[in-house]
Amino acid sequence: MAILKSYLLVLDGINYALHLDSLTYDGIKEVIGLTDMPTPPPASLRQTSAVELEKNGLANKISIGLSATATGTVTKRKIIICPSTKPFKNIIGKQVKNLYVRSCVVKTHRNFI
Secondary structure (H helix, E strand, O other): OOOEEEEEEEEOOEEEEEEEEHHHHOOOHHHHOEEEOOOOOOOOEEEOOHHHHHHOOOEEEEEEEEEOOOOOOOOEEEEEEEEOOOOHHHHOOOEEOOEEEEEEEEEOOOOOO
16 A cells, blocks of 8 residues: 655756655655655645656656565566656665665657657
8 A cells, every 4th residue: 555755856946746655765765866845845846746747858767676685586566756867777776665676677658650
């Protein structure tokens, strides 16, 4: 079950509020540039979704492979959001819930006309 938590993401001097699953993002938030929402929140705060950030090119969907041990084989995949300005490969080896990140790949969506 997802436990939503508010995170602050600062991109190009603009503050964005994202409501994400804390069980997934607490272990990797520093690596991808998220911080816990301060109290009180910043005055110039934009409420947005991960989908809107991706549509505007500010974030990427990342498919991460998870394993039970730090050196084990990938047993599960999960999609997370990562700002496009951050090196997402740094999350390899970090712990998400009780699993370890073993691989990560950017998921792209291209439209051809």
